[in-house]
Amino acid sequence: MTQLAIANEDVATLETAPTHYVEGHGIRFAYRRLGPATGTPLVLLQHFSGNIDAWDPAVVNALATNRPVIAFDNAGVGRSTGQTPDNIAAMARDAVAFINLLGVSEVDLLGFSLGGCVAQQIAAEHERLVRKLILVGTAPKGGEEHLLAVLQQAFSQTDAPDPRLPLFFTNSSASRLSGLAFLKRTQVRKNDRDIDNGSAVTDPQAKALITWCATPDPDHAILRAIRQPTLVVSGSHDTMLPANNAYAMSRELSNAQLVLYPDSGHGALFQHHEIFVSHVRTFLDAPPSVA
Amino acid sequence: MTQLAIANEDVATLETAPTHYVEGHGIRFAYRRLGPATGTPLVLLQHFSGNIDAWDPAVVNALATNRPVIAFDNAGVGRSTGQTPDNIAAMARDAVAFINLLGVSEVDLLGFSLGGCVAQQIAAEHERLVRKLILVGTAPKGGEEHLLAVLQQAFSQTDAPDPRLPLFFTNSSASRLSGLAFLKRTQVRKNDRDIDNGSAVTDPQAKALITWCATPDPDHAILRAIRQPTLVVSGSHDTMLPANNAYAMSRELSNAQLVLYPDSGHGALFQHHEIFVSHVRTFLDAPPSVA
Numbered sequence: 048m049t050q051l052a053i054a055n056e057d058v059a060t061l062e063t064a065p066t067h068y069v070e071g072h073g074i075r076f077a078y079r080r081l082g083p084a085t086g087t088p089l090v091l092l093q094h095f096s097g098n099i100d101a102w103d104p105a106v107v108n109a110l111a112t113n114r115p116v117i118a119f120d121n122a123g124v125g126r127s128t129g130q131t132p133d134n135i136a137a138m139a140r141d142a143v144a145f146i147n148l149l150g151v152s153e154v155d156l157l158g159f160s161l162g163g164c165v166a167q168q169i170a171a172e173h174e175r176l177v178r179k180l181i182l183v184g185t186a187p188k189g190g191e192e193h194l195l196a197v198l199q200q201a202f203s204q205t206d207a208p209d210p211r212l213p214l215f216f217t218n219s220s221a222s223r224l225s226g227l228a229f230l231k232r233t234q235v236r237k238n239d240r241d242i243d244n245g246s247a248v249t250d251p252q253a254k255a256l257i258t259w260c261a262t263p264d265p266d267h268a269i270l271r272a273i274r275q276p277t278l279v280v281s282g283s284h285d286t287m288l289p290a291n292n293a294y295a296m297s298r299e300l301s302n303a304q305l306v307l308y309p310d311s312g313h314g315a316l317f318q319h320h321e322i323f324v325s326h327v328r329t330f331l332d333a334p335p336s337v338a
Numbered sequence: 339m340t341q342l343a344i345a346n347e348d349v350a351t352l353e354t355a356p357t358h359y360v361e362g363h364g365i366r367f368a369y370r371r372l373g374p375a376t377g378t379p380l381v382l383l384q385h386f387s388g389n390i391d392a393w394d395p396a397v398v399n400a401l402a403t404n405r406p407v408i409a410f411d412n413a414g415v416g417r418s419t420g421q422t423p424d425n426i427a428a429m430a431r432d433a434v435a436f437i438n439l440l441g442v443s444e445v446d447l448l449g450f451s452l453g454g455c456v457a458q459q460i461a462a463e464h465e466r467l468v469r470k471l472i473l474v475g476t477a478p479k480g481g482e483e484h485l486l487a488v489l490q491q492a493f494s495q496t497d498a499p500d501p502r503l504p505l506f507f508t509n510s511s512a513s514r515l516s517g518l519a520f521l522k523r524t525q526v527r528k529n530d531r532d533i534d535n536g537s538a539v540t541d542p543q544a545k546a547l548i549t550w551c552a553t554p555d556p557d558h559a560i561l562r563a564i565r566q567p568t569l570v571v572s573g574s575h576d577t578m579l580p581a582n583n584a585y586a587m588s589r590e591l592s593n594a595q596l597v598l599y600p601d602s603g604h605g606a607l608f609q610h611h612e613i614f615v616s617h618v619r620t621f622l623d624a625p626p627s628v629a
Contacts, residue, residue, distance in 0.1 A: 276600075283588070294585050297574070297598055304613075307588055307596040309567075322595075325620040329613055 092162030215314025383453030506605025573606030
């Protein structure tokens, strides 16, 4: 029975995996675990306002074919208890507490947008915990953001089926079509869907992200403290956190590969999901640099 | 006998393949052909001063495992007859003449450095001939180059076993070690090696490359004429044609993916050959964009 349960877990998808809980640090964290039982887990750090079911199953399931992948709600988000902090440093502490509760000693991190800021903070402070780092659609401390203006414009488009369509994709027909396909993929799970907690999450998260970008870091102290091999990814036409953040980060990090995708916005990883998964695998599977 | 010959050709490597010749356009072109008999051929356009044997077998042989790959000497270079032109447009005409002589109607192009300038010119002028474009360590028309200064410095390092070590690799131990491994790979072929023609090639090639970069193209007419999906690749610390050329090209091209590799110079594709080959395959194998 236990073996069967493990076997089922192994072939679980983001849409079918049960939501698990782990408690400590004053928080009950909700998470889903996909992929094989062994290997360095890839922990996903989610974007502003997103919960576990905001991840693209096409990305998460493909990555989980050959490595453990863990999607979770940080404090206060979705089904996790606790309060969403209004700063990146506290979010990083909560995420590290979650990883420690899982009992793993080494992880790879994939941080998207707000999650990318949290991932930078964790990697800079926990050299031994984080093996490799993937930063997608994000900004360095002191980076460029147009969050409020772009959010306002997106939410004014009342004819859009979902604000993520104008927020994550460009106006080209190819990008819009891939956006609709993405939305459809995120809606497949019907049972035990994660929940949204509204402004109790988005207010402090917006403050955290805007403060992160508004706080100068002229010496790039955080980027320079990151020693892990890093893959930096951006869409060519990200309107919220522009691609020049990614280029600038790749110049300051000591060991960064940069990938920019064409005709794509904040959701480039979902639009170009097959190529993105291939790039992530190539990056994570490469032997550690001998530098 | 014919079948056997074809079979041998299929498993030929850059180090073992016979050098073939094809004549027309007033030039006898030398080339080697690797990989399967069918599929869109990938034609390689070589860097300043390089001949067929200056390609990295690790890159060429790996790319040829699932597609035809053709390395050739353009007019005047190596064993090809004719005169090396002193401008990119004429080099592009010669290369197109060679491709036409092969009797193929569609190719992918991989242009490295000077070869990347030639590849841009061809792709801009021959939309139907070129399916996909790969630009490595190169510059747009009007781009930034430090060719003469860097060459002078490299050739003054008389203790270097080969000028390509300081030209193509960084000063880190990891980069230098990979540079030595690259040099060793290029020296495996002993029989029927390609030849160098000295200043009869390098003088006009240097003039062509420097003129290309010194000629302003404020409206990016060439980049904007390129409609093919393009992969732009650069080393993070290319001293001759800096990485900001690659970033700028990816911003102006209509359908470009950008990849920058860490701790690497002009020879990033040789230093990071396994990851580069993976990225090229992912790019070439992707279905054409529906944009």
